[in-house]
Amino acid sequence: MLRKGKAPIADYEGPAISTRSRAQSDASATSGASIPGTFPDSNQPILDLTDDRPLQPFPGNEQTPRATESNLLHRTQPAPPLLTTQRNEELGNLNRKIGELEAHDAMRKIESLEEELAHAQENNQQLQDRLNYAIKDQPRDQETRDDYRIPPQPELSSVETLQVPELSPVIGPPPGARQPRNTVETDISQLSIAASWRPRGQHPNKPLKGENANEYPPWRYAVDVKLETDYPMYPTDATRIRYALSQMEEPIFSVMQKMVYRDRTKSLDDFMGDVEHYMGIHLLADAANRELQSVAQRRNKTVTEYFHRLLDLWDKAETPERERVKKFKTILLPGLATSLYVKEHHTVREILDDARRVEEGRMETFFHHPRNPRSERQATTSPNQNQRPAGTANPPPRAITTPNATPPRANSQFGPVSKKPAGWAGVWHEPQLNPARLTPEERTQLHKQGRCWACRGSGHRSADACCPMHAHRGKMLSEITPQSLKVTFSDDEEEEKE
Structure with a gap:
């Protein structure tokens, strides 16, 4: 059998080689079933092992005996008709598959070309519509319009080669703008229209x-x-x-x-x-100017926070740079503005940087060297310069008297009490729960008697903790929910929050 894909070997002139044994050859010769010197089932001569003639070299493969032997063993007889038919069928199937693949690939290319053709025609139509609209906006003579109108594109079949007309370069877009992919240049009012723009x-x-x-x-x-x-x-x-x-x-x-x-x-x-x-x-500038006239830095605002508020007002009022520098320096806190007047500033950025440095320095000073309380400063201050020198007799202290001083009340030694203590002088009034609303005359009378306005009792005031109405007020406050309260702020409080 010939190997698949190999060319047939040339005829060999020497004696035929066979793998059959000598005994099999003798048996065939004696049986008479076949012609001597041939295979039983064919007329092909077999190798005569008794032949002592040397083998002829195999043409084209004379380098190694192993290669020559391999070629001789595989060339015993021509390919049978059945094998040839099978090989022809395989070759036919292979050629048919190759043809189908080529046809499929061609169809895909045709579909791709048809899509590109449709896309090009759509772009050409959009370009024509935009150009017609531009011509309509810029009235010209009919002849001039015909000159600038793009001619219609020819219809292309799906199997023809797709040729999209090349577009002329555009006159440049505005500075800093990105270039479109496909543009066309027209002389109508210097318009640049994109053929396909995303x-x-x-x-x-x-x-x-x-x-x-x-x-x-x-x-x-x-x-x-x-x-x-x-x-x-x-x-x-x-x-x-x-x-x-x-x-x-x-x-x-x-x-x-x-x-x-x-x-x-x-x-x-x-x-x-x-x-x-x-x-x-246009009214925002006037409102910003009015607000700039009354604005000032508060002690709870930093320089940066104050600058952010001023910057918005300056932009709305369109304040020039020189006026901004002057305004910023005059409305800062006195402790900051005084330190900034020693230097001349030309821009807001310069004065802002200096104000931030002064503010940071003041914060460092207060952190590392905090001021003493007022009582400690008075205790550590130097003695008065008007005091007499040592060794001089001081005059006797004068009695401190206050004109129209109120004498101490009776029972003041007991302090605020809600129950009558022993030794109480005068009339004692017991506290009342849920008393009626006081009238102006009753308030005056209770004030003279030293009684509580909340419970009408003696020995304390409504602000003292011993008043029985304190517990009642706490219970009422605990029953109040945030949803029941409506807190409103005045204009001053709203400005303070900002």
Whole structure:
């Protein structure tokens, strides 16, 4: 049997080689079942082992006897017809599979080309629509419009090679903007339109309602960044205004939309000016200037916290740098401002750094060298310079008398008591629980008698701990819940909290 994939071996001129034994050959010869010198089942000659002739060298493989023997053993007879048929079938199946794979690969390529063709046609259609819209915004003669209109692209079949027309380079975008992938240059008002542009900018976090003026600055910043990042999508003021309107909600949306419909020639700056006038942005500067006239640093505020508050007011009031330096230096705490006047400052940053250093130094001084209490300072102060020198007789002390001094009351030696002590002089009044509300006349009478206003008892006042009404008040306070209290703060308290 021939090995698969090997070419047939050339004819060998020497005697045929067979692996059959000498006994088998003799048996075949005597039986007469086959011709002498051949196989029983074929007419092929067998190897005569009695032949003493030397073997001829195998053509093409003369280097090693082992290789020559291997080739001779495998070339005993030609391939049978059944094996040849099987090999032909395998080759046919292999060729058929290869053809199917090639056809499948070709179909995939055709589908990919069809998708690219559809995408290119869609981009061309979008480009044509945008260019037509730009031509409509910039009125020209009909002949000029025809000159600038992009010619229609030819239809391509799925099996033809896809050839997308190359786009001419764009005139440069605004400074700092990213370059689009595919752009086309037109001479109409220097517009650069992207053939296929993916949005990259972010929308504002919240739509603008127009009710709070403090919401306008962050909204305006987000809109400007979006228009600058995706500038090919908004080539004209009309498209920019439409995007700004899409980021609004009622009630400002309806008002601004009507203004745009009444005047379609508005620019983006004019539109934003109308928005600022509607929300009263121009009034924020006046309010900030009024607040700057009365603002001052409090003792519980650090220099950094105070600067953060001033910075917001300065930005709203559009205060120049020179006025900021002067204002910042004059409204600091006296202990800080005095140390800053020894140096001339030209910017707010310089005076802020110096004020922080002075504040830090004062905190270090107070931490390492704390001041003594007032009583200790009085005890450690030097004696009065008006005192007499040692050895001089001092005058006798004068009696300290206070005009109209009230004499001590009777029973004052007992202190605040709620029960009548032994030796009490005068009338004793027992405490009362839940007494009626006092009138002005009753208060005057109780004050003269030295009685409690809460329980009407003798020997104590309503603020003393021995009053029986203290326990009653504690019980009433324990029954009060935070939900039942409504705490309100005055304007001064709100400013102190800030």
